[in-house]
Amino acid sequence: MMTRRLILIAALTLAGGVPALAAPEFHAGACSFVVPDGRAATCGTVTVPENRDKPDGATVTLAVAILSTPDKLGDAPPVLYLEGGPGGAAGLDPDGIGRWWDLIARNDWLQRRKLVLYDQRGMGKSEPNLTCPEMVDVQIRSNGPEGDGGNTSAAIDAARICRSRWEAEGHDLTRYTTPDSARDVADLRLALGFDRWVLFGSSYGTRLALEAVRRYPDGIAALILDGVYPPGHSLFTASEEADPDGDRSLQRVFAACAADSTCNAAYPDLAGRYRTLLERLDDEPPTVTVARPDGKGDAELMFTGGLLAEVVFNDLYSRDDAATLPALIAGIDADRDEAYEEAAEQWLTGLLDPTIANGAYDLAECLSPDAGDLRDAPGSTCPAWPAGAADDLASQPVDSDIPALILSGGLDPVTPASWARATAAHLPNGFLVERQDQGHGLIGSDPCAETLTGKFLDAPDRQPVDACQLAPDPMRFLVNG
Incomplete structure (x- = not known):
């Protein structure tokens, strides 16, 4: 889920022979967030052509923040974070920056390196922000x-x-593609004056990282791919039956609940109850009225099985959220008003997320x-x-000998482990780590994955190993009394 002097690009060209352009400049500006004691931040913007075939046309201004820990900072290559979504903001605002300070605080490998955050074209604090x-x-x-x-x-x-x-307003909307963003990544490095850096992509950010490697590999020291969304695949299928991964993840949660004596006693036969509940809600959906989280009055919703399925699928991204699903499903099955309202609020909050x-x-x-x-x-x-x-080209696998750490969660409903394995097969210097009891995106939620990332960056030529991989880490379900 993240973000980056005047240098001439001599050899950097787009596929298809587009003439090289002078690298854009970084313009420093004020940060919109508070910087904690012991940390430092440099904020600003980099402006690039929206359409590089028309360098005198509309532009895109990319918002950038560089976070560091001055008393520990070494000479290791910086880390550039590439947010997921697509469309997700990297957290350059007062509400979003906290997770980055927290991640830095608990990871020495980030204290010894600059962390570069930026909002990709079309999103976040970058301009334009293509919100509809x-x-x-x-x-x-x-x-x-x-x-x-x-x-x-x-x-x-x-x-x-x-x-x-x-x-x-004069914008060419055909230029908000992954290859266009990959050129932005290459230009950012030159604008910021970094010889090399590490690309850290999460979810869709992994696809952007891979596209940058394919087209502009110069200066990329290593890759961290967390929840891999590789080229050649789509997040969507034409039918639920053709998309087994969300159901696979949900069935694993149901199985974990059944194997947990407390959860099973509270919510027996959860899988069967859930299937029956979806049918009942589709046949006779109740009306639920909840306040819109954006303050624009109330929303009246028909609580169908499809709406519940969306809520459940979104909760599967995080294992902490997934651990609340048995209680939520049971509450709706029992026709509790508060359970309907909680689920409806979750659906609206996701839909109205201002960071997307x-x-x-x-x-x-x-x-x-x-x-x-x-x-x-x-x-x-x-x-x-x-x-x-x-x-x-953008649909073909990416072959590269750049060292890569490939992280995958066994509970991930949207970027399954099979995608991570397929990606690893094209990265001979890639190291795959599968965390079976984790969800979508491990860094930020799984301390063991963060430890392994530090070990990889210290020695990118060998598989990172730590005792934390052997420690049991079962789901801890929320059980309502």
Whole structure:
């Protein structure tokens, strides 16, 4: 889920022979957040062409923050964080920066290196921020009493309105792709004056890291790929039956609950109850009214099985959230008002998350050569967006001998371990670590993975090993009395 003098690029060219451009400059500015004692931060922006075929056209301004610990800082290459989503902000604001100070505080490998955070084109504090509130409003209405759970034409109309607004401001929306962002990564390193750095990608950020390696490998010392989303795959399939990974993750949670005597006693036959509950909710969905977290009044929702399934799937990303699912499912099964309200609030909070630029998300996914299933999915807004240039290279596996640490969680519902293994097969100097009882994205939630990352960066030529890998770490379920 993260972010970066005047140097001429002599050999850096885009695929297809586009002439090299002078590297942009870094312009320092004020940070919007408080810097703790013992730490330092440099904030600013780097402005790049939106379309590098038209260097005199519209621009993109990338927001950057460089965090460090001055009294421990060594000469190791900095770490550039690449946020997931796509469309996710890296946390350069007062609300988001805390997780980075916490991560630095508990990891010596980050105290000895600069951590570079930046918001990718189209999102976060970068400009433009391609957010489409009209798409969110349509989704809320479609899940209300007068909606149908996913009115495709209404969703497409809303996306077209958003597209028209951004194009009227002179933006070329076909340039918000992974290859365009990969060129940004290369330009950032030169603008910031770093000879080498480590790319640390999380979720979609791993795809961006791999694309940067494919097209602009100079200066990349190592890779950290956490929750791998490789080229050639899509986060979406045309049907739930064709997408077993979310169900696989959920069944593992159900099995863990059944194996836990306390959880099983409180919530027996959870898997069977959940299947029956989804059918009941689809047949007779109750109406739930909850306050919108953005302060814009109340939202009235039809609590269908599909809505519950979305909440459950999103909770599977984090094992801490997954540990609350048995209690939540049982509460809804018992028709408890507070359980319905809790789940509805979770759904709205995710939908209205201000750190996600939904327009940037759509563009990165819909313009991808792997977007076939997404274009055909119910409710897809891809038909509303412009078609980008064909780029079959971006769907091919990335082969590289750059050292890589590949992290995967066994409970991950969205970027399964099979994707991590397939990626590792093309990285001969890559080291795969699978943490069976962890979810999506290990760094930030799994102390053992953070320890192994430090060992990898200290010795990127060998598999990182630590005793923490042998310690049992079962899920600890929330059991309501």
